[in-house]
Amino acid sequence: MNTRLRVRLLLAGSAALLLLVGAVVVAGILGKAKPIPPEKIVTAERGDIARSVVARGKIEPLSKVEVKSKANGIIKALLVDVGDRVAEDQILAELDKVDLEAQVREAKATRDGEEANLQAAIAAEAKAKIEAANPELEFIRRDSVRAQELFKQKIASQQQLDDASRALEVSKNRQQLLEATVQTAGAQVEQARARVAAAKAALDRAEELLRYATIRAPIVGIVLTRNVELGDAVSSILNMGSAATLIMTLGDVSSVYIKGEVDEADIGKADCGQHVRTKVETFPAESFDGVVTRIAPIGKELNNVTTFEVRVSIANLQGKLRANMTANAEIVLEEHKNVLLIPEAALVYDKDKNVSAQRLDPAAKQGWRKVPLKIGISNGQRTEVLEGLKAGDKLVLP
Numbered sequence: 001m002n003t004r005l006r007v008r009l010l011l012a013g014s015a016a017l018l019l020l021v022g023a024v025v026v027a028g029i030l031g032k033a034k035p036i037p038p039e040k041i042v043t044a045e046r047g048d049i050a051r052s053v054v055a056r057g058k059i060e061p062l063s064k065v066e067v068k069s070k071a072n073g074i075i076k077a078l079l080v081d082v083g084d085r086v087a088e089d090q091i092l093a094e095l096d097k098v099d100l101e102a103q104v105r106e107a108k109a110t111r112d113g114e115e116a117n118l119q120a121a122i123a124a125e126a127k128a129k130i131e132a133a134n135p136e137l138e139f140i141r142r143d144s145v146r147a148q149e150l151f152k153q154k155i156a157s158q159q160q161l162d163d164a165s166r167a168l169e170v171s172k173n174r175q176q177l178l179e180a181t182v183q184t185a186g187a188q189v190e191q192a193r194a195r196v197a198a199a200k201a202a203l204d205r206a207e208e209l210l211r212y213a214t215i216r217a218p219i220v221g222i223v224l225t226r227n228v229e230l231g232d233a234v235s236s237i238l239n240m241g242s243a244a245t246l247i248m249t250l251g252d253v254s255s256v257y258i259k260g261e262v263d264e265a266d267i268g269k270a271d272c273g274q275h276v277r278t279k280v281e282t283f284p285a286e287s288f289d290g291v292v293t294r295i296a297p298i299g300k301e302l303n304n305v306t307t308f309e310v311r312v313s314i315a316n317l318q319g320k321l322r323a324n325m326t327a328n329a330e331i332v333l334e335e336h337k338n339v340l341l342i343p344e345a346a347l348v349y350d351k352d353k354n355v356s357a358q359r360l361d362p363a364a365k366q367g368w369r370k371v372p373l374k375i376g377i378s379n380g381q382r383t384e385v386l387e388g389l390k391a392g393d394k395l396v397l398p
Contacts, residue, residue: 035367036360036367036368036396040396040397041360041394041395041396041397042342042343042346042394042395042397043392043393043394043395044340044341044342044385044389044390044391044392044393044394044395045340045341045342045391045392046338046339046340046341046391047338047339047341047382048335048336048337048338048339049335049336049339049341049377049378049379049382049383049384050277050330050332050333050334050335050336050377050379051332051333051334051335051377051378051379052277052330052331052332052333052379053262053263053266053267053269053270053330053331053333054262054328054329054330054331055258055260055261055262055310055312055328055329055331056260056261056326056327056328056329057258057259057260057261057326057327057329058258058259058323058324058325058326058327059256059257059258059280059321059322059323059324059325059326059327060256060257060258060259060323060324061221061224061251061252061253061256061323062251062252062253062254062255062256062257062313063219063221063251063252064224064249064250064251064252064323065218065219065221065249065250065251066246066249067092067215067217067218067246067247067248067249067250068237068244068245068246068247069095069212069213069215069234069235069236069237069244069245069247070209070212070236070237070238071095071100071209071210071212071213071234071236072233072234072235072236072239073095073096073097073099073100073213073233073234074095074096074231074232074233074234075093075094075095075096075228075229075230075231075232075233075234075247076094076095076096076097076230077093077094077230078092078093078226078228078229078230079091079092079093079094080092080093080223080226080248081223081226082223082224082225082226083222083223084222084223085221085222086217086220086221086222086223086250087217087220088217088218088219088220089216089217090216090217091214091215091216092215092216092217092223092247092248093215093228093247093248094213094214094215095212095213095214095215095234096213097210097213100206100209100210100213101210103206103209103210104203104206104207104210106206107199107202107203107205107206107207108203110199110202110203111196111199111200111202111203113199114192114195114196114198114199115196115199117192117195117196118189118192118193118195118196120192121185121188121189121191121192122189122192124185124188124189125182125185125186125188125189127185128178128181128182128184128185129182129185131178131181134171134174134175134178136171141171212236215247217250218250219250219252220252220254221250221251221252221253221254222250222251222253222319223248223249223250224248224249224250224251224323225248225249226247226248227245227246227247227248227249228245228246228247228248232245233245234247251323253316253319253321253322253323254315254316254317254319255313255314255315255316256313256314256316256321256323257290257293257311257312257313257314258278258290258311258312258314258327258329259309259310259311260309260310260311260312260327260329261300261307261308261309261310262307262308262310262331263305263306263307264299264306264307264308267295267299267308267310269331269333270292270295270310270331270333271292271295272292272293272294272295273291273292274291274292274331274332274333275289275290275291275331275332275335276289276290276291276292276312276314276329276330276331276332277289277290277329277330277332278290278312278314278327278328278329278330279327279328279330280321280325280326280327280328281325281326282320282322282325283320286320288314288316288320288321289314289315290312290313290314290315290329291312291313292310292311292312292331293311293312293313294310294311295308295309295310295311296308296309296310310329310331312329312331334377336376336377336384339376339384339385340384340385340386340389340390340391341382341383341384341385342357342382342383342385342389342395343381343382343383343397344378344380344381344382344383345397345398346358346395346397346398347373347375347383348370348398354372355372355373355375356370356371356372356373356388357370357371357373357388357389357395358370358371358395358396358397358398359371359389359393359394359395359396360393360394360395360396367396368395368396371388371389372388373385373386373387373388373389374386374387374388
């Protein structure tokens with residue numbers, strides 16, 4: 001009997017001990033915070049931050065020139081290719097010059113002939129002037145006066161007087177004819193001079209067309225496109241205007257610009273002269289500094305979205321930026337350096353728009369403790385913290 005009682009008491013005590021241990025374990029499990037995944041823990045760090053708007057667009061050369069020929073012809077030589085750098089006045093291409101050189105020789109021959117005609121006309125004028133001096137007229141005039149005196153003295157007959165008068169009139173008429181010949185010779189000299197001038201002008205045009213057959217670079221830059229090959233026919237811009245053959249396109253890429261679009265919600269924050277940081281996909285780790293140089297006064301609407309064109313100029317002395325690269329130009333509105341930063345996702349807002357963060361605290365029931373913050377500027381990814389945290393504090397993302 002005593003043995004049974006002892007066994008029952010032992011079993012009851014064991015059960016009570018097990019219940020006590022279980023209660024303690026359960027209490028420990030319930031009282032301990034759940035572990036926080038490492039990917040939800042971030043750190044407050046110091047760094048630089050800027051508030052900005054982004055204009056996306058294409059890289060364009062500062063100046064771009066379409067090279068066309070002033071002469072008609074066939075491409076005989078191409079001395080540069082796409083991507084080559086060229087200096088101002090460098091030879092880019094040559095046209096076939098056989099016909100043009102023949103035209104120059106013909107024009108020179110015509111000029112030489114007209115100059116010879118001019119010399120002949122000058123000589124003819126000089127001869128006419130000598131003949132127009134006509135010394136015989138004075139002698140005939142004296143003979144006529146003498147014949148009149150002798151006729152008065154009854155020494156000379158009427159026939160002799162008439163002959164002397166006739167000779168004087170004939171000599172006078174001849175003198176007028178000689179003077180007219182001088183005027184005609186002078187006019188012929190002027191005509192010859194005009195023909196010489198016209199021949200020289202024709203020679204100048206022929207020589208100029210020959211020079212046009214050598215196509216030179218109008219600017220310093222690089223060859224962006226080359227639109228012809230050897231043997232292609234080229235039409236002159238003087239004849240065809242804008243429809244003339246495009247030979248190549250040159251661009252000055254020592255300085256480039258971006259024509260980007262900024263949404264109307266952000267355009268009010270942008271202004272000419274603002275600093276711009278530009279990134280391109282080709283060089284993701286580099287940033288190219290620029291400045292806003294132009295903002296369109298009128299917006300463009302597309303699909304009910306209004307944007308404004310913004311032009312950003314960028315120095316490109318190393319030539320890394322190339323035409324038509326896609327670029328994101330970050331127009332810096334405000335920038336703070338070496339400030340405390342946390343991810344934008346770590347911020348918690350209550351119904352009154354008060355902002356706070358969940359600072360890691362192992363002693364807290366949830367494993368974190370809510371702390372109020374005073375924040376500064378944000379770039380959409382990170383936010384500046386003015387009060388409430390210090391560098392190195394661990395935060396739990398909500």
